[in-house]
Amino acid sequence: MPHAFEYALLRAVPRQERGESMNxxxxxxxxxxxxxxxxTHVDENRLxxxxxRIDMDLLRDSLRLWCGACDGSTTAPITETTLGQRxxxxxxxxxxLxxxxxxxxxxxxxxxxELDHLWETLVATVG
Structure with missing residues (x-):
């Protein structure tokens, strides 16, 4: 039986004023x-x-915190909320960024x- 799901892409936006991003x-x-x-996957050369001058350490730390908020592995207060609220x-x-x-x-x-399929289709770099 199929279940409804929601997804969103995570995008690195190195320079707000240019409006460029990468999944x-x-x-x-x-x-x-x-x-x-x-x-997640970060192709540093493409970014x-x-x-x-993009701060790759900041981006990696941000991704780690976001994923930790999802799976509960961070100690941030957000993990005390429901999954939907998160x-x-x-x-x-x-x-x-x-x-x-x-x-x-x-x-x-x-x-x-589904997550793996979306990641492969929309995030992973080819070749």
Whole structure:
């Protein structure tokens, strides 16, 4: 039986004023399965083409905190909220190095498989 899910892309935005971004991850939330996870990948060479001075350490730390908010591995207070509240907080518009796309919806029987598919299709670099 398929379950409704929501997902959003994680985007690195090295320079706000240029409006350029690169997909660096995906968040997937499925309330029925109590599932909120993220999967990330940073292609440093592609990002440096957008901004040679990008702070990669800051980006990696931000991604680690966002994924920790999803799986509960961070000690941040956000982990005391529901999974739905966390997803809404993470996908709220921000003007920072790490932003999300608007949330999209779908149906799946296996949220982990869906997350892997979205990551492979929308984030992973080819070749």
């Amino acid at each position: 660096v991850g995906v968040l997937l939330y499925c309330a029925d399965k109590k599932f909120l996870h993220c999967r 440096r083409a957008l901004d040679p 997803f809404r907080w993470l996908t709220a518009p921000k003007s920072t 790490l932003q999300t796309s608007p949330a999209h919806t779908g149906f799946t029987e296996d949220p982990q498989r």
